[in-house]
Amino acid sequence: MKDLMGMMKQAKAMQEKMQGLQEEIAGLEVVGQSGGGVVSVTLSGKGELTAIGIDPSLLKEGEKDILEDLVVAAHADAKGKLDLAIQERTQELTSGLQLPGGMKFPF
Template identity: 55%
Template structure:
């Protein structure tokens, strides 16, 4: 019975930590870059687009396709950074807990 109570307490603490981490992630802003920094995309920790910066030299009619590709690449870079940061924070929070390999948080 003591182990169950300990697990319940740990689960309750984990819930509080996860809620705090989600609030932190909502405030986090990560930047993704492409084209050697000519295009920068900012995303929140939850993946919401916060901003796009484009070097003015890319504003030419014949480079529209290139610009579109650079925006997509910068967004992908920012999204990967955001996901990596979330995984890092989750692994810190769950350190020492017997969680099966491959299980991802939040559920």
């Protein structure tokens, strides 16, 4: 019975940590860039696009395709940074857990 109570306490503590992690992730903000910084995209921790920055030198007639490609590349850069930040924070939280082989967290 003591083992069950201990497991319940650990589960409650993990749930509280996960809630804190979710709040921390929601507060994240990452910036992705492309074209040497002439285009930037900002994503929230929830993956929402919150800002786009475009250097005025790109606002020329006939360069629409280039600008579109740079926006897509900047978004991909930001998404990669966000995914990495979430993965790092999740690993910090779960580093002490004894999970079975092949099991990933969050499930």
